Amino acid sequence: MRQIQTIEPGATLLAVENVSLRFGGVKAITDVSFDIRKGEVRAIIGPNGAGKTSMLNVINGFYHPQDGRITYRGATRTKMRPHVAASQGIARTFQNVALFKGMTTLDNIMIGRTLKMRRSFFWQLWRHGPAMAEEIEHRKFVEEIIDFLEIEHIRKVPVGKLPYGLQKRVELGRALAMEPELLLLDEPMAGMNLEEKEDMCRFILDVKEQYGTTIALIEHDMGVVMDLSDRVVVLEYGRKIADGTPDEVKADQKVIDAYLGVAH
Amino acid sequence: MTDDATAKLDTFPKWLAYNAAVRPVRPAMRHKDLGIWKEWSWAEVNDIVRALTLGLMAHGLERGDKIAIIGSNRPKLYWSIMAAQMAGAVPVPVYADAVADEMAYVLEHAEVRFACVQDQEQVDKLLAISDRLKTLDMVFYDEPRGLRDYDHARLRPIEDLISQGKAQILADPDAVRRLDARIAEGGGDDISIILYTSGTTGRSKGVMLAAGRCVAAARDTVAFDRLTDRDQIIAYLPLAWVGDHYLNYAQAIVAGCTINCPESPETAVEDRREIGVTFAFAPPRVYESLLTRIMIRMEDAGWLKRRLFHYYIGVAKRWGEKILDGKPVPLPARLNYALGHLLIYGPLKNVLGMTSVRVAYTAGEAIGPELFSFYRSIGLNLKQLYGQTEAFLYVTCQTDTAVRADCVGPATPNVDIRISESGEVLYRSPGQFLGYFKDPEKTAEAMTEDGYVRTGDAGFFEKDGQLRIIDRAKDVGRLRSGALFAPKYLENKLKFFPNIREAVTFGQGQDAVTAFINIDLTAMGNWAERNNVSYGSYQELAAHPQVYEIIAGHVAEINRQLAEEPLMAGAQIARFLILHKELDADDGELTRTQKVRRGFIAERYAPLITALYDGSTEAAISTEVTFEDGRKGVISARLRVMDARTFPVPAAAPARAA
Numbered sequence: 039m040r041q042i043q044t045i046e047p048g049a050t051l052l053a054v055e056n057v058s059l060r061f062g063g064v065k066a067i068t069d070v071s072f073d074i075r076k077g078e079v080r081a082i083i084g085p086n087g088a089g090k091t092s093m094l095n096v097i098n099g100f101y102h103p104q105d106g107r108i109t110y111r112g113a114t115r116t117k118m119r120p121h122v123a124a125s126q127g128i129a130r131t132f133q134n135v136a137l138f139k140g141m142t143t144l145d146n147i148m149i150g151r152t153l154k155m156r157r158s159f160f161w162q163l164w165r166h167g168p169a170m171a172e173e174i175e176h177r178k179f180v181e182e183i184i185d186f187l188e189i190e191h192i193r194k195v196p197v198g199k200l201p202y203g204l205q206k207r208v209e210l211g212r213a214l215a216m217e218p219e220l221l222l223l224d225e226p227m228a229g230m231n232l233e234e235k236e237d238m239c240r241f242i243l244d245v246k247e248q249y250g251t252t253i254a255l256i257e258h259d260m261g262v263v264m265d266l267s268d269r270v271v272v273l274e275y276g277r278k279i280a281d282g283t284p285d286e287v288k289a290d291q292k293v294i295d296a297y298l299g300v301a302h
Numbered sequence: 303m304t305d306d307a308t309a310k311l312d313t314f315p316k317w318l319a320y321n322a323a324v325r326p327v328r329p330a331m332r333h334k335d336l337g338i339w340k341e342w343s344w345a346e347v348n349d350i351v352r353a354l355t356l357g358l359m360a361h362g363l364e365r366g367d368k369i370a371i372i373g374s375n376r377p378k379l380y381w382s383i384m385a386a387q388m389a390g391a392v393p394v395p396v397y398a399d400a401v402a403d404e405m406a407y408v409l410e411h412a413e414v415r416f417a418c419v420q421d422q423e424q425v426d427k428l429l430a431i432s433d434r435l436k437t438l439d440m441v442f443y444d445e446p447r448g449l450r451d452y453d454h455a456r457l458r459p460i461e462d463l464i465s466q467g468k469a470q471i472l473a474d475p476d477a478v479r480r481l482d483a484r485i486a487e488g489g490g491d492d493i494s495i496i497l498y499t500s501g502t503t504g505r506s507k508g509v510m511l512a513a514g515r516c517v518a519a520a521r522d523t524v525a526f527d528r529l530t531d532r533d534q535i536i537a538y539l540p541l542a543w544v545g546d547h548y549l550n551y552a553q554a555i556v557a558g559c560t561i562n563c564p565e566s567p568e569t570a571v572e573d574r575r576e577i578g579v580t581f582a583f584a585p586p587r588v589y590e591s592l593l594t595r596i597m598i599r600m601e602d603a604g605w606l607k608r609r610l611f612h613y614y615i616g617v618a619k620r621w622g623e624k625i626l627d628g629k630p631v632p633l634p635a636r637l638n639y640a641l642g643h644l645l646i647y648g649p650l651k652n653v654l655g656m657t658s659v660r661v662a663y664t665a666g667e668a669i670g671p672e673l674f675s676f677y678r679s680i681g682l683n684l685k686q687l688y689g690q691t692e693a694f695l696y697v698t699c700q701t702d703t704a705v706r707a708d709c710v711g712p713a714t715p716n717v718d719i720r721i722s723e724s725g726e727v728l729y730r731s732p733g734q735f736l737g738y739f740k741d742p743e744k745t746a747e748a749m750t751e752d753g754y755v756r757t758g759d760a761g762f763f764e765k766d767g768q769l770r771i772i773d774r775a776k777d778v779g780r781l782r783s784g785a786l787f788a789p790k791y792l793e794n795k796l797k798f799f800p801n802i803r804e805a806v807t808f809g810q811g812q813d814a815v816t817a818f819i820n821i822d823l824t825a826m827g828n829w830a831e832r833n834n835v836s837y838g839s840y841q842e843l844a845a846h847p848q849v850y851e852i853i854a855g856h857v858a859e860i861n862r863q864l865a866e867e868p869l870m871a872g873a874q875i876a877r878f879l880i881l882h883k884e885l886d887a888d889d890g891e892l893t894r895t896q897k898v899r900r901g902f903i904a905e906r907y908a909p910l911i912t913a914l915y916d917g918s919t920e921a922a923i924s925t926e927v928t929f930e931d932g933r934k935g936v937i938s939a940r941l942r943v944m945d946a947r948t949f950p951v952p953a954a955a956p957a958r959a960a
Binding site: 078182184185186190244248 | 334335336337338447448450451565566568572780
């Protein structure tokens, strides 16, 4: 879907202002503000239970914060459903791979194109003429993603049979198929070996370079975070404790305390 | 194809032009890209390569310049090889998985001026070693991904060169004339390519091959296996290996058949199936892993399918090879085999992508007879060849009707083989190399005075004229009597028995051959269970008298076989013992790739060797062992030494290796 308004690289793409999220009495996020600039890799880090995944869920409209505002592409939104976020160019991957296990790699990635399909359900059923032409067009796009992620050899393999590292790659492929403006990655390297991590790093950087996609990622591997990201925001117990370049964050005493613990 | 017309074609660029004229619309090359097979005809390939050559010449490529080719099997890299040859330059393919340092050695040694590479990975490697590569001017790449922000002062896409050349062909008749002159200038004596040996022993050497000889060798084997422009091959072997340059490049160009480039190295099996390859090559381990995969999948199949599979594989084992060899087979067996083909062999070959395969080769290492028979029994015309880079591949290869697992076939047409005094295989072949690049000393070492090339392998001819390779020549020794002693040959024969896991033979400079034997705990343990033999440890089982009897039977069987081979009859195993422990890499007795370290073992078990030769019936040994958790301990044992039954050499005077 074509964006009406273009955002220059470096300008604010998404702003989170004073967001708080509660589940009953449990405060998941308290008064957090930060922004994501067009074209950057923005990392959200923090110890377990810091509210990182909740933050992603807030951004893509799965949770609705009780307080605060989220401004995406200049428009402030109140309550938004995830599919609206998706149609506005926000795609994501999940901490626990969420693919259709019985379907092939190709079909899983084709699903990422659903929102881009224009022909109605009935045209698609007929599967001739315009619907077929459209499908071919989408397939071409998907094949480019398959080539990009180097998963040609598993094109027709049911995803459930694949090793974890490859499943993660397929999930990234499905998110890319949406041609997102903002890509949210929830622990893209979790459970991967060194080689798979290196591959994934390369893919993330290539996505940024080739498609100009803005990326927000949650990751526990500090080496990866510091190498990949342009700016890092650090959460602890639902609050923001630091925000800045990797070097600034690394030197921040509060961050060191949060990760290493402090003697009370 | 008329012989007269092709007789004068002494370089690959001339063959390319010939193919473009004779079979312009036949597919020359295919590449699966973005899920779709793209195709180029011979005329198209010729046009592209001509354009690319002009593009390279515009960058100052001169006759005799070296161009590195680095990457996997992709059309643009094959075109780069062709274009280099068209311009009279010398392509130097390099193993794409080589680390930067190894690559630096080859590129430096070859003095490359240009490099045609696949992608960012290879460009990065070249940049990392660029300070060592004084002669390197420009790098051309195929895949632009990730390279957009690189400094393009010395970097250009191959695609650009082609379009530049195409524009030049249209606009500048002079350039076309220059190009045609270059092609005409090329002759059979030109160096067509330099292939660097993989260098497992020391630094790799650059094998220089002449254009005319390459063409001549390819013509011989194309005729031998009756390859035509209808044949399909899949190019998945490393570009820098002689096998790829011969089987996928030289043969394809001379036969005019289609080179199919897989989508990625991982998809080669699937792509082979889609294409319906007719000529296939794979090293033994590929066939082995394919077979293992089938067997594992069959274990998961339903009861009926499994029963059917095993029954018909049994039928194939009994009759398949006979049918393939055209030997007489009773009609009912033939009918049953045909049914098996319908139900099992056909679908199986389809899954393997071998339905259309007419000729399949394997080479590189000894192939297990069972593995070899399996593929032949389901109707795959699998044969062996023997060769090396210096020969431009073929030295021997098997004909369709005389195939056996333990030999590599008679000499390929026009190849002249001789066995030296020391038993080393020497040859002269049409494709024979010109020498090692910048290394006349090594070249002289590799040749005999009368122009034969030393293979470094020891072997002999069987009665049916097939060559049998027994060992590396430097490992082959002689007994005191002068009889040939090939340790690995004997050990392989022993290990062929499932009960024997490992064997080490001795005999260099001795009166007789003796052997250490390691029993296979799984196989012997299984036997013990079935025969109510109780044992508490490996050591106990190994020393069991009945086990000794069984092994003695095996050794006697080997000796009986050896007695029938005139050359080997003198090397029968006179005495043996069964070791009390398994030879182990942790103790330094095996290499990490499970090869026995003969010298080390001889030293460590010196008292046992003494006992083998001094006639005693028992020997004491205590050795230090390393347990799996790293602790060390000592095992002591008294081992029995047994005389083996030997067989008299048949009456006819044994033909000693002259």
